[in-house]
Amino acid sequence: MRIVVTGASGNVGTSLLQALAGESAIDSAVGISRRRPQLVFPKTEWATADVSDSDLVRLFRGADAVVHLAWLIQPARDPRLLWHVNVEGSTRVFAAVAEAGVPSLVHASSIGAYSPGPKDRAVDESWPTNGVRTNDYSQQKVEVERRLDRFEAEHPQVRVVRLRPALIFKRESATEQRRLFAGPFVPGSLLRPGLIPFMPAIPGLSFQAVHSYDIGDAYRLAAVGDVRGAFNIAAPPVLDTTSIARQLRARTFGLSARAARGLASVAYHARLTPLPPDWLDMGLAAPLLDTTRAREELGWTPRHSGEEAIADLLGGLRDAAGLDTPPLAPRTSGIGRIRELATGIGKRP
Secondary structure, three states: OEEEEEOOOOHHHHHHHHHHHOOOOOOEEEEEEOOOOOOOOOOEEEEEOOOOOOOHHHHHOOOOEEEEOOOOOOOOOOHHHHHHHHHHHHHHHHHHHHHHOOOEEEEEOOHHHOOOOOOOOEEOOOOOOOOOOOOHHHHHHHHHHHHHHHHHHHOOOOEEEEEEEOEEEOHHHHHHHHHHHHOOOOOHHHHOOOOOOEEEEOOOOEEEEEEHHHHHHHHHHHHHOOOOEEEEEOEEEEEEHHHHHHHHOOEEEEOOHHHHHHHHHHHHHOOOOOOOOHHHHHHHHOOEEOOHHHHHHHOOOOOOOHHHHHHHHHHHHHHOOOOOOOOOOHHHOHHHHHHHHHHOOOOOO
16 A cells, blocks of 8 residues: 655654554555655655645555645644645645545544533534634634535545544654744743642643554554544543643642633733634633544554653653654754744744
């Protein structure tokens, strides 16, 4: 089999390429990224392309499956660019799959596509996908799911799979995730156990996580297996901010969701952080995921708990860990943070 992966140089893409390297059914893989990485994976060749304007049909021809991971989180302050790349770029990927005659398409959706849901029980893949109205990321994921619905109806010969994962972490993604979600003013050295005395406990902010290596394995199974439809991907247990506080040996104090959002809004508008406050809305509203279908039909079982995934990320943040790809390169720490400040926090990718 030959697999083509868009967005292959990021957190999930590098984990998928590693999983494909050990898959006997895979003969070769093409990793597509906007900037060519130096990192080498067995069976993989790199191709430089942008899903929003490159010739994708040429790259997709001869593939047995396309795994579409490409997605921009930043620049959050340029929503038109994010829509152009994420929504219109995904639409171009789907069209190119059909034109190139690729028999299978695996799409990276998200827990963010789900409508607000319960925190006292898990929901399966039939939960409504209308997203969280106030969050742009969520609404873009919803729109792409709608367009994928139309693609699936118009091209029944294409096997379509969509994964809806929880939060995804690994050590090597630390530099990228610090840059995307925290910004240049968060020192990794501060995240050593015992250095942060207090952390807020926000009522209703419970969530799930999954290790990037495990989600990479889920995409591998989706690409090579005979499955269709949507799959929730998450690892136990259910987490909250006290889960992180325990790992940092910090005490917690109560902070209302309203106060937390107000503080997040101040930090964002003061350009202290690249993350808009509406991401808290999504965290509070997102349901818990039932992964029964992934276990029984996809054959997927996580090897790491959600707590282990967070611990791996925290260790990576302390050590400024990364990989030799443009999104994950550790050189964006240290002196590289000057570039983040100069280009505008949350303003440019």
